[in-house]
Amino acid sequence: MTWHDLLNALIMGVVEGITEFLPVSSTGHLIITGDLLDFTGPLADTFEIAVQSGAMLAACWLYRGKLSNSFVRLSTQPLSQNLLFHLLLAFLPAACVGVAFHHEIMTRLFNRHTVGWALIVGGVVMLAVERLPQTVRVRNVDDLRWPEALKIGCVQVLSLIPGTSRAAATIIGGLYFGLSRQAATEFSFLLGIPTLLAATGYQLYDKLALFSAAETDRLIAGLFAAFVSALLAIRGLLHYIGRHNFTLFAWYRIVFGAAVLYLWR
Numbered sequence: 001m002t003w004h005d006l007l008n009a010l011i012m013g014v015v016e017g018i019t020e021f022l023p024v025s026s027t028g029h030l031i032i033t034g035d036l037l038d039f040t041g042p043l044a045d046t047f048e049i050a051v052q053s054g055a056m057l058a059a060c061w062l063y064r065g066k067l068s069n070s071f072v073r074l075s076t077q078p079l080s081q082n083l084l085f086h087l088l089l090a091f092l093p094a095a096c097v098g099v100a101f102h103h104e105i106m107t108r109l110f111n112r113h114t115v116g117w118a119l120i121v122g123g124v125v126m127l128a129v130e131r132l133p134q135t136v137r138v139r140n141v142d143d144l145r146w147p148e149a150l151k152i153g154c155v156q157v158l159s160l161i162p163g164t165s166r167a168a169a170t171i172i173g174g175l176y177f178g179l180s181r182q183a184a185t186e187f188s189f190l191l192g193i194p195t196l197l198a199a200t201g202y203q204l205y206d207k208l209a210l211f212s213a214a215e216t217d218r219l220i221a222g223l224f225a226a227f228v229s230a231l232l233a234i235r236g237l238l239h240y241i242g243r244h245n246f247t248l249f250a251w252y253r254i255v256f257g258a259a260v261l262y263l264w265r
Helices: 003-019 026-036 042-050 052-062 064-072 078-100 102-108 112-131 146-160 166-176 181-210 213-241 247-263
Strands: none
Touching: 003 026, 003 042, 003 052, 003 213, 026 042, 026 112, 042 052, 042 181, 042 213, 052 064, 052 181, 052 213, 064 078, 064 181, 078 102, 078 146, 078 181, 112 166, 112 247, 146 166, 146 181, 166 181, 181 213
């Protein structure tokens, strides 16, 4: 692995870590960044998905206490049972659709045109939801009920379209279905763990032969960069939502999406 390859891997990892849990589409940013770095093709597509596990590990680390307590008290604590059940329920829709249409998604949707329009449409939807009167029915993740979890899971299916953003779909969907900003954001973080684990595992199993020893070193560098940057991004977003709404992210998506469509027209 050359210094150029290492630098590209670190850049891709930082972009992934910063954008994975923000409602701005990590996949969309990785596709655009890969084009700018001239890192494209089957190996790049696999790298873009595999590097997400670095961000997933960051979420596991930050929520290690809550996750470990849930597993330890699974047999005796109803709240722990409910949380894990709700995460599984919300995970299933996207997992089923992703497995069924994996080839079509990778070959037809992973392009700049799709990313640009998905960013813009998602930004408009975010602005619309922010303007709606919001009645909070679920203030804490532990208070979530299975109908809301299933609805959020169904909305997460939209994130299979590059540029939509898994975080945006689940957070804005959570707000629309009555979750507080804190609850919607935390559930999105937690839901990202099984979702990213499944996506990464499936992609590596399917394309593992593409990674030589040198490419494995590049992947490790990207994972490390994604882990560190995701830690900072998660903490920053939790602090931000305590005082602000998601309008800034919505306008960023619209401007960035328009720039993508213009520059790569």
